[in-house]
Amino acid sequence: MQNVDAQELSKFSDLAHKWWDPESEFRPLHEINPLRLGWIEQTGGPLAGRRVLDVGCGGGILAESMARQGADVLGIDLAERSLKVAQLHALEAGIASLSYREVAVEALAAEQPGRYDVVTCMEMLEHVPDPASVVQACASLVRPGGWVFFSTLHRQPKAFVHAILGAEYLLGLLPRGTHEYARFIRPSELAAWCRDSGLSLQATRGMGYNPLTRRYSLNDDTSVNYLLACRREGI
Numbered sequence: 585m586q587n588v589d590a591q592e593l594s595k596f597s598d599l600a601h602k603w604w605d606p607e608s609e610f611r612p613l614h615e616i617n618p619l620r621l622g623w624i625e626q627t628g629g630p631l632a633g634r635r636v637l638d639v640g641c642g643g644g645i646l647a648e649s650m651a652r653q654g655a656d657v658l659g660i661d662l663a664e665r666s667l668k669v670a671q672l673h674a675l676e677a678g679i680a681s682l683s684y685r686e687v688a689v690e691a692l693a694a695e696q697p698g699r700y701d702v703v704t705c706m707e708m709l710e711h712v713p714d715p716a717s718v719v720q721a722c723a724s725l726v727r728p729g730g731w732v733f734f735s736t737l738h739r740q741p742k743a744f745v746h747a748i749l750g751a752e753y754l755l756g757l758l759p760r761g762t763h764e765y766a767r768f769i770r771p772s773e774l775a776a777w778c779r780d781s782g783l784s785l786q787a788t789r790g791m792g793y794n795p796l797t798r799r800y801s802l803n804d805d806t807s808v809n810y811l812l813a814c815r816r817e818g819i
């Protein structure tokens with residue numbers, strides 16, 4: 585049985601034609617992308633020349649930006665329409681070192697253990713039934729000493745107020761129903777899944793949105809959106 589929620593996939597598939605419209609429902613992902621890309625390189629080192637896997641890549645916002653930094657990137661997702669949009673966009677942009685595949689992360693882990701220098705899995709864990717299994721698969725896919733980056737939402741009341749009431753209902757930044765509170769993940773839970781999979785925690789960062797300036801920024805407040813960087817143990 586696949587670790588997937590069909591309803592979650594169809595939410596993204598239905599909007600697939602809008603992935604690259606920076607004023608669409610995907611605007612928040614476009615806005616946070618330079619921040620997370622910068623943090624990935626600052627924390628794990630330059631991406632140029634590295635083999636990177638982006639898990640739950642959607643339309644390729646992060647995957648394509650990493651390829652533009654000179655990485656050799658594979659993006660995977662289970663929403664076929666999103667992958668088609670991602671592929672077309674990469675083709676139009678003429679980026680050769682970027683490919684996409686419709687494959688579950690657990691299946692790829694069985695096929696290509698230890699193949700990647702860097703694995704990213706952003707804003708995806710809160711959409712799957714068994715996020716610990718995704719963490720474990722990401723850990724198997726990265727080589728010893730390689731980096732894994734996650735981002736997700738914190739399961740605590742402030743995140744409900746900001747990410748669901750605020751972003752979906754008050755400010756309309758995201759479509760209503762994008763997020764389900766019960767699927768949010770505490771940083772301590774995510775850190776434990778990482779440790780259990782042989783990943784050692786290196787850094788965490790919070791991300792906030794200022795509704796007045798309409799800007800996102802990285803900060804030390806992990807109470808709503810947060811990012812986590814780990815390394816696979818061993819050499």
Ligand code: SAH
Pocket residue numbers: 587588589592593596597613639640641642643645646660661662663666688689705706707708711712
């Ligand atoms: N990581 C991208 C997209 C985040 S949106 C970014 O941050 O820009 C969440 C993505 O997770 C969607 O593309 C959705 O199709 C994908 N997704 C949801 N469940 C999945 C699963 N079980 N396996 C792979 N991808 C999944």
